[in-house]
Amino acid sequence: MNLRELPKVLDLEVLQDTFDDRPLSGAYTSDLLSDVMAHANDADVLITIQSHKNTVAVASLVGVGAILLSNNRPVPEEMIQAARDESIGIFRSRENQFVLSGRIYRILNAE
Amino acid sequence: MRHAQQAMKANGISGMPVVEDERLVGIVSMDDVIQALVEGRTDSPIRDYMSRNVIVLEDDMPVSFGISYLDKYRFGRFPILNAGRQLVGIVTSRDIINALLLEIHREVERFEATYSQPQLDGPGFTLEYTTRGFDFETAGRLSTETKRQLKMRNLPPKLIRRVAVACYELEMNQVVHSHGGTVRVEYDPRNGTIKIVAADRGPGIVNLEEALTEGFSTATEWVRSLGFGAGMGLSNTRRVTDKFDIQSTPAGTVVRVTINTPEVSNEPA
Numbered sequence: 410m411n412l413r414e415l416p417k418v419l420d421l422e423v424l425q426d427t428f429d430d431r432p433l434s435g436a437y438t439s440d441l442l443s444d445v446m447a448h449a450n451d452a453d454v455l456i457t458i459q460s461h462k463n464t465v466a467v468a469s470l471v472g473v474g475a476i477l478l479s480n481n482r483p484v485p486e487e488m489i490q491a492a493r494d495e496s497i498g499i500f501r502s503r504e505n506q507f508v509l510s511g512r513i514y515r516i517l518n519a520e
Numbered sequence: 521m522r523h524a525q526q527a528m529k530a531n532g533i534s535g536m537p538v539v540e541d542e543r544l545v546g547i548v549s550m551d552d553v554i555q556a557l558v559e560g561r562t563d564s565p566i567r568d569y570m571s572r573n574v575i576v577l578e579d580d581m582p583v584s585f586g587i588s589y590l591d592k593y594r595f596g597r598f599p600i601l602n603a604g605r606q607l608v609g610i611v612t613s614r615d616i617i618n619a620l621l622l623e624i625h626r627e628v629e630r631f632e633a634t635y636s637q638p639q640l641d642g643p644g645f646t647l648e649y650t651t652r653g654f655d656f657e658t659a660g661r662l663s664t665e666t667k668r669q670l671k672m673r674n675l676p677p678k679l680i681r682r683v684a685v686a687c688y689e690l691e692m693n694q695v696v697h698s699h700g701g702t703v704r705v706e707y708d709p710r711n712g713t714i715k716i717v718a719a720d721r722g723p724g725i726v727n728l729e730e731a732l733t734e735g736f737s738t739a740t741e742w743v744r745s746l747g748f749g750a751g752m753g754l755s756n757t758r759r760v761t762d763k764f765d766i767q768s769t770p771a772g773t774v775v776r777v778t779i780n781t782p783e784v785s786n787e788p789a
Contacts, residue, residue, distance in 0.1 A: 442747040463746070464747070467688070469664075471681070
């Protein structure tokens, strides 16, 4: 499955649509940005609750293609702008990190 | 209420916190006094007229929080509590404007004193950025720019990532823990090294060994709520670099790291 198909499959809101599509082969779940930098090496999606500009910087650093925000977190406009500049997608869901991680895990393992 | 009115008049202020056993219980303002006057009850106790749902700030929050709260809630003042929930002060927009004007003045002086054009032409480069305590807005600029410069010079992506991680962690460490400082990156292709030097203006690290232990952190709760202060900054930096050196005194902390780069051909990319 490709990154662009994810919002439809998981019923996600797409808040920032300017990003390069790629095959979805890994994801990482964390709210600690240093932890993301240390361990999210092969992630295409970052599942997190941290809806602010610095998350975009970290995502871009480790090469994540899209950020998936959980728990319907409000997203500041400057985060969306930063993500547009860095070509990183922003998705949002009402679900929590556990549920989102589980669903993505199942998708990846079914392929 | 008559007493509140007199105290405000004597001190030239338009609002006061109401405290019971060092705990903040409300705020009484000139508007409340006027209300009491209108109702002809200036002898009533303050508790009948004060606002009880008071929005407070904490003494270690950055001024930018204060500004956004003033903007958001349109109150003239916010009481400030310490970590023990005791009232330690009160802040008004006038306090903030005064402090910021002074700081702008100082910043301009600092800028004039230290401004130098970075060396970006040729195969190597030097970049230096200034950080300020709790300024999350502009932090990360060095890391972004360094990444761009290295990409332009066609260095391997994995190496670029290591450099960018080290830069970002060192910048964020200064933002979260110090009074601010500078972080400088120097790429010298002839030596095959990228050196990063992060120097801040204090307050220094009390116990270096603890600070280098993964998971140990002295960051405040609200910093952690932003996803920083996980206690991984220094250990992450050490992990991605080839040489790591740290020195700390109350006057400041200096971190020096080196990342070795592969040999490059003579033509710059």
